[in-house]
Amino acid sequence: MTNEIIQFRNVTKQYDDDPAVLDNVSFEIERGKFYTLLGPSGCGKTTILRLIAGFTEASEGDIYFNGKKINDVPANKRQVNTVFQDYALFPHLNVFENVAFGLRIKKMKNTEIQIKVKEALSFVNLEGYETREIRDMSGGQRQRVAIARAIVNEPEVILLDEPLSALDLKLRTEMQYELRELQRRLGITFIFVTHDQEEALAMSDEIFVLNKGKIQQSGTPIDIYDEPINRFVADFIGESNIVEGSMIKDYLVEFVGGQFECVDRGLNPDEPVEVVIRPEDLEITTLERGKLKVRVDSQLFRGVHYEISCYDIYGNEWLVHSTKRAAVGDEIGLYFDPEAIHVMRFGESEADFDRRLEAYTHGVVHEQ
Template identity: 70%
Template sequence: MSEVIVDLQHVSKAYGSTTVLKDINIEIEQGKFYTLLGPSGSGKTTILRAIAGFLDVTEGDILFQGKRINDVPANQRNVNTVFQDYALFPHMNVFDNVAYGLRIRKTDKSQITDRVDAALKMVRLSGYGDREISELSGGQQQRVAIARAIVLEPQVLLLDEPLSALDAKLRRDMQYELRELQQRLGITFLFVTHDQEEALALSDEIFVMNDGEVQQSGTPVDIYDEPINHFVADFIGESNIVSGHMVADYLVEFNGKEFESVDAGMKPNEPVEVVLRPEDLDITTVDAGKVEVEVDTQLFRGDYYEIVAYDRLGNEWLIHATNPAKEGETVGLTFDAEDIHVMRLNESEEDFDARLESYEGE
């Protein structure tokens, strides 16, 4: 198991009567890519700023390699931050921007050139040292900001939505570069974003946040396939969420029928929510379908058709299909037991993990 490098223990932050972080417990291991994911106002950047030392927490402890750092000034923490607006100095060229932190630390002049050149090479900007910031594209400015951060050799790099100002194609290209850079450097990245696809693509582990709390943590696959509650299921990707009841272990009722599932450990007839992802639904004939729906609208998305349909109970169904449907047509939907994910109401992550272990070991 990797070393835990940053550990937040029961961390809360309040501004007067407004609490923006509520009992946060997070462990961050050395050498992994972590993402804080959530909507605006969920507390993501507050966590980043607390780790960086830019704000004091109201309660709890922040540990760095096992040592409490609540009272350690920001400039004495072995972390560095890449900001959303890059915060580059427009009156300095690329070299001087990257060298700025080294000069503040009074690094020997003989080392500065070598370290700046090495950092620029890491972000594929060799030969750009004499360029003015105004001459660079958005993606190049973002790389300069990263070079300025990594030249100080931090153990943890904090990234506060650094791709948000880029256009869609450049943003996607920079995702590949960020992931490759993190793997090459082998240092810990803690990345803040509200973009679900970005988090799924980049991360080793994700902390999904809402309203100042961590709703769920885990690998991208775990969170996508096994969302713990309605918020996570709805926020991560696209989902069909319908109400139902757990009849017995591995048997769930929704839409007026009983279906085999892979979930267990709940009470008989317990109210639940059922999640089916759009890509797991196949359109078939009414007779062959498990759920009968009427096609309402469809949009062509390039590599699939996005179809909206409704069942007889008024539930909306989103379907991703490779072939078009006809608006107004009644069709059947089919899916496998493994495609059904059952969520208990108000289940904690600890209880969810314990329940999962109890029947996965059978």
């Protein structure tokens, strides 16, 4: 058995004459990992979930589960379970009967149902809640019931469609930890849908960033954050300072009137680029030491840091996250290391980026 549990091959989903919700998407999901589909509303992430679950059919392309094409396999025959945004619990059934519902549909023996429901509730720390009414449960408890109902059927994949969105911030953070730990204990594949970047970064083994029906970039949270492929990813994942520049040569880039050492390579000399520096990678310093000279426009206290907005002489805004304060109107210097600079080619796709690095590694940088 291969390690890939789900494969999408050139999958398109389109309704009537509207633009494609998913546009020729291909990817693979490995078993036993926590995946997140991340992107703005309408980008196609929930459509991917529905295609995997069998709630909708692809217009073009093929979907494979454990190496077998499942385009025509009905939803109730697929080894997946879905946890919905509203949990879709039955209000007239207590906790035990909500979790047992799928097992009763399968006509499982009562003794076996008792064992499996007890095990599922234990996994989500709800032992002793069997007779509790759903209306008497908190939001976090209801979510755990929904997860218990999903895992009791022993699926190979659990699909989670923004299940934390209705929770308050504190409970949402707690449930992020619980979900991640639960996935590790179960050892099965979780595919989680969210538009919350911090949630995706905190929970995932791998992230797929989507926009307008296409996967813009996939990778680990660190890959996505530190090496964004294009402006959309850099802007959507965390906060970024993005300015236009020009590549001088490998390890040297020009922007805002200066030339700066960087760690990027494989681009052509004089090629127009976009330069990304994260706010936390900018250090407030003296004008003499600063690589950039800016004037402070505003400052907000965010608890663990100050969020400082500055402008350089070219009119570029620079956002700085720092434990140091700076008075509005002050001229200050900003210092950054070469590793803080990330250079992006205009409009580069993930495949283009991979090919560029591979070509450079083999000593052949192709002209674009």
